[in-house]
Amino acid sequence: MVLSAMHLKLWHNCILSKKMKSKKSQNLITGVIMFLILNIIFFSIMFIFVGTVGTTGGFVEKEYSRKIALAIDKFVPGTEVSVDIRDLYAYARSNHYAGNIVIMDYSANRVTVKLKNGDGSSFYYFVKLNSGAVSIDEKKMELIIKV
């Protein structure tokens, strides 16, 4: 009778320890899974950021203001250049901006690209350009530069 009581106690202890061990490992697995999920979320955000940062409005404004100014500087007088600005229209539309996308300041030798409300991005060119030398063909979504 005494033996069986001891056995019962030992058996009970054994089950308790097994239960505790299983609970411990379960908690460990939950921790690891949470860690992995948070890692995946973090790196997904980073990948999305790296992938999209170059195509955000600010960078596109900067890129196109430079492109247009360099095109004006590069070509010899008498040349007519057309620059595809389809992307600019798309960005302006997505930003709900309906104002002028490309603003030329002939007296200050400055080209400004605006895709949203704000200052936009400006860049200077060094050649002398006649007033009205840059126009937009809205149908073709092209910028026409007559150097």
Next chain:
Amino acid sequence: MNKKADEKYLSIWMFLIWVIIGVSIVLGVLMFYSVQGDVRQIEAQLLADKLSLCLISNFNYAEILKSDFDIYSKCGLNKDIFDKGGLYYFNINITGENSGQLGKIIFGGNNWKTECDYQFIKEESDREKNFPQCAKQDSFVVDSKTNKKYTVSIVAASNQR
């Protein structure tokens, strides 16, 4: 929840590491795009090309020597933007066939001669990014009227960011 597991995987240090990684990636990407947007070297080269092209075609040294010679109207450049300062610089040095012969120097914009000379002695990859970016072009020309030979050395710089 198991405290040890919490401490091992989701501790404050873990989040701190993520913040450091995140900030580093953001800074790296922004730096990459700011370098991509730096067109000073291209602008300097365009200015040197423009000056070289307009001076070399029908080169007439007598015309250049005239006191009323205006490089800006001759090459279709806007003088105001050069006078404004801080954006562009050019230096044109015209010398005759004999090296001892005195030539004519024309310059405009900011005086960045020292900065450009410093840049030219450096390798392209080692060039100082805070200095204006410079381009150099040497051409040998024949005078359209006198058939004399001249060397036209052009240094152009841009510091427009």
